[in-house]
Amino acid sequence: xxxxxxxxxxxxxxxxxxxxxxxxxxxxxxxxxxxxxxxxxxxxxxxxxxxxxxxxxxxxxxxxxxxxxxxxxxxxxxxxxxxxxxxxxxxxxxxxxxxxxxxxxxxxxxxxxxxxxxxxxxxxxxxxxxxxxxxxxxxxxxxxxxxxxxxx
Amino acid sequence: xxxxxxxxxxxxxxxxxxxxxxxxxxxxxxxxxxxxxxxxxxxxxxxxxxxxxxxxxxxxxxxxxxxxxxxxxxxxxxxxxxxxxxxxxxxxxxxxxxxxxx
Numbered sequence: 001x002x003x004x005x006x007x008x009x010x011x012x013x014x015x016x017x018x019x020x021x022x023x024x025x026x027x028x029x030x031x032x033x034x035x036x037x038x039x040x041x042x043x044x045x046x047x048x049x050x051x052x053x054x055x056x057x058x059x060x061x062x063x064x065x066x067x068x069x070x071x072x073x074x075x076x077x078x079x080x081x082x083x084x085x086x087x088x089x090x091x092x093x094x095x096x097x098x099x100x101x102x103x104x105x106x107x108x109x110x111x112x113x114x115x116x117x118x119x120x121x122x123x124x125x126x127x128x129x130x131x132x133x134x135x136x137x138x139x140x141x142x143x144x145x146x147x148x149x150x151x152x
Numbered sequence: 153x154x155x156x157x158x159x160x161x162x163x164x165x166x167x168x169x170x171x172x173x174x175x176x177x178x179x180x181x182x183x184x185x186x187x188x189x190x191x192x193x194x195x196x197x198x199x200x201x202x203x204x205x206x207x208x209x210x211x212x213x214x215x216x217x218x219x220x221x222x223x224x225x226x227x228x229x230x231x232x233x234x235x236x237x238x239x240x241x242x243x244x245x246x247x248x249x250x251x252x253x254x
Contacts, residue, residue, distance in 0.1 A: 006209050044195065045163030070162065070195070099163050142204045145194055147164035147211055148228040 001152060004129040005136055005143030007037040008152050010103050014122035016079035017131035019061070022103060023079065025119055026110065030085055033064065034107040035076060038132055040099050041144040043069040049095040051076075051087035051109045058082055058111065065108045067095070076108055080118040086110040101151035154187040154246040155217040156239065159203050161194040166229040167212040173232050174214070177239065185243055216242035218249045 002009040009015065014023040020039035024032040040046065051065040058064050063075035064084060087109050091097050098106035113119075123131055136143070158174060160167035171191055178189050192199045194211060206215065206222075214226040216238070223242045230238070 045161070096163060142200065145161075145200070145203055145209055145211055147161065148166045150210075 002125050002129045004133050005141075006146075007041065007132065007136070007144035008103075009037070009125070009128050009132065010152065011125050013103065014119050014124055015128040015131070016122060017128065017135050019077040019079045020135070021076060021079050023119060023122060024103075024107075029116060030110050030112050031082075031119065032107045032110050033076075033079070035067070035098055035102050036132070037102050037144050037146075038136060038141065039076075040102045040106075042139065042141055043067060043072050043098075045070045046095040046098045049091045049098060049108065051092065052084050054084055054086050056084045058084055064111070067098075078111070079122065080111075081114040082111040082118075083114075084109045085112050100147065100149065104151050154223070154239075154243045155190065155219075156187050156242075157190045157192050157215045157217060159192045159194060159199070159208050159211050159213045159215070161211055164211050170212045170214065170229050170235070173235055177232070177236055181236075185239060187239065187243055187246075214238075216246075218242075218246035221249075 002011060020036050022034055022036050026032055046067060046069045048068040049065055058078040060080050061077050064078045065076040067074060067076055088107050091106060091108060156174060158171050160171060174189055192202055194200045194203055210227050212229055215222060216224040223245050224238055226238060
């Protein structure tokens with residue numbers, strides 16, 4: 001586990017710092033995506049999450065879900081072109097799962113990338129940490145503080 | 153006098169019961185256990201800044217203070233018995249600190 005300003009970045013995941021999104025290679029040509037610890041911290045208490053439906057296409061930089069928190073409403077952006085093959089219905093029922101478990105139960109969609117090798121261009125570990133450190137400084141985010149029971 | 157600061161956030165399910173427990177303890181122990189009780193919400197910028205300044209990484213966190221001096225802290229939600237025990241020890245330490253000053 002890589003930690004930057006108390007924000008966790010699991011070592012098995014890939015990250016898009018600019019989109020504040022993580023990616024997990026599921027090994028079957030699909031990729032699981034969700035909000036990073038940094039993103040859920042910046043959003044605050046998440047009230048609603050509406051992922052796009054399976055079968056929808058997503059372009060890099062366009063929305064794969066809409067998230068509403070106590071202080072922010074906005075999109076979760078796709079870090080690559082592809083098709084949404086599954087959405088997490090559990091986060092639609094209880095969006096706070098994203099606050100509690102951003103990297104496990106709080107996944108948002110699963111996508112099939114248009115380019116099967118797209119993850120090779122994403123950041124991991126220390127390289128991602130460096131990017132997030134700069135991102136947090138630029139956005140005035142001091143760091144992450146977790147509720148007891150937070151799942152890394 | 154001892155000051156108890158509880159660091160919380162509206163998204164933290166475990167925080168509310170700790171605040172409630174501390175308020176109840178304060179009411180029940182009036183006269184025998186004197187302390188100021190304050191909540192610090194991390195939903196506000198000042199609260200967040202204080203939490204970082206104190207090195208708090210998990211909420212709820214209960215910080216026991218004698219003036220500016222930290223006597224003890226509990227990270228996570230304590231059982232009511234544990235909260236009372238630690239409060240009693242911290243209040244006694246704060247009282248002794250005050251006596252030493254006079």
